[in-house]
Amino acid sequence: MEIIGDLTFAGLASHLLVGLSRAMILFIVTSGLSFVLGVLRVPNIAHGSLYMIGAFVAFSISHAIGGNTGFWVALLLSPVVVGLVALIAERSLFCHLYEREHLMLLLFTFALMLILGDLVKMFWGADYRSIMAPKYLRGSINIFDSPFPKYNLFLLVIGPIVAVLLWLFSNKTKMGKIARAAAVDREMVGAIGINVSWVFAFAFVLGCLLAGLGGALVSPTVSVTLGMDHDIIMEAFLIVTIGGLGNMWGALVGSLLFGITQSFGVLFWPQFAIVFPYLAVVIVLIWKPTGMLKSVW
């Protein structure tokens, strides 16, 4: 059993960076899930399916256009496509179900996950697909004398940008403030003359758009295939739980913890790397059962 790979400063730093960039993807997906949980009180299990659709749409668009442009167009358009899917689902299905109990919503979104999974299978098949990042984001550069993938650096730039945009949205825009108010007391939001129905539609679409963006962003680093939805949704729900339900910063803190324990697990004990983040989740939940930051529930 090889416990120590390369326990040097450079090795630690590079694993830390890998963990951080993984955390950025997790954060983007999870913040959307957390937003929907907080504002709409819907535990959306199909959130992972929208992430997977984001990745497949990114694949189709980038291959249809090709080259560097293909990647950027895919990155911009696939969240929009996912947002449209979400809008249709919200107006036709979700909007009738908000008053139902959580168990019903869990069953409903679980069913939706299965349906969306099959639709993806019908549309794209069960093959493994891959997407190339633009030329200048391929390969690696040396940081502290160890190679670090350029694309991960790109993720490290995008993550904070998304976090800042989300902060600006929820603190500086009227829609964001309404969403925060609705998370606390949706009935009173209606009683002051605001049509909550559209606020909910908007919040749902925004949350799902983030899932789509996450899927598009992750696509050059993994193989795009069926089953992506299951993997991410498990992690995303654990992260919102340890972060604090509906709390955007909780999603960030939870993602960082998850991403970093995952990559350090690889460094210290590769055979059991997958156990570390879950261990961290267990420890957090014993220490703080409602999550590290304040839950809006």
Add this chain to the structure above:
Amino acid sequence: MLGVEEIHTFYGLSHILFGVSLTVLRGEIVCLLGRNGAGKSTTMRSIMGLTPPRQGTIRFRGKDITGNKPYQIARMGIGYVPDDRRVFADLSVGENLELAQRTTGGLAVWDKDRVYSFFPALRRIDSRKAGFLSGGEQQMLTIGRALMTNPDFLLLDEPTEGLAPMIVKELEDRIGRLRAEGLTVLLAEQNQKVALRLSDKGYIIDNGLIRYHGSTEELTADEEARKKYLLV
């Protein structure tokens, strides 16, 4: 201005209001007295559309508003101050007010500055999170928030509940001033003294039925009725 006719309201299977009727004329303050659980809040919620009645009609300015959504009812000019206050705890005092702002309709135009002149205590805490306010401050904020929607009719559900006598006095004074501004008010209260000092007429509700109604003078004189339905 407001006519509630024979409404029956349920929470799930439990029948709460049994044919409640009441009338409020323009410019009046009408109080709805009753013990805890008598149906005051349910009457308010029925009017606001939050718990729509299953039978009966609610008319506002002659128009049937039964079954309308709360946001539509709010836009018609009914402001709602719930009994448990329900400020948006996560937002600042100023944000609570700004969210409610509507400029169309209504008698006088309320904005943040005017609410702060009305409740000077709120001006100093503009940027404080509403979750951190005292009970009295939260009550002022919920009234201010309702005023920001520029209503000409206000549903005030137990505004003095659980507040210190000093604050109760201040609120009483402000509610009186609202009438002078031309607002019509339906005031649910357990505090008979405050309610009777403010109102033109009153209703007594008990177990979901209107047991008594009359002018303030009649109510004040009829000690027996008040004892029968209001004493705990």
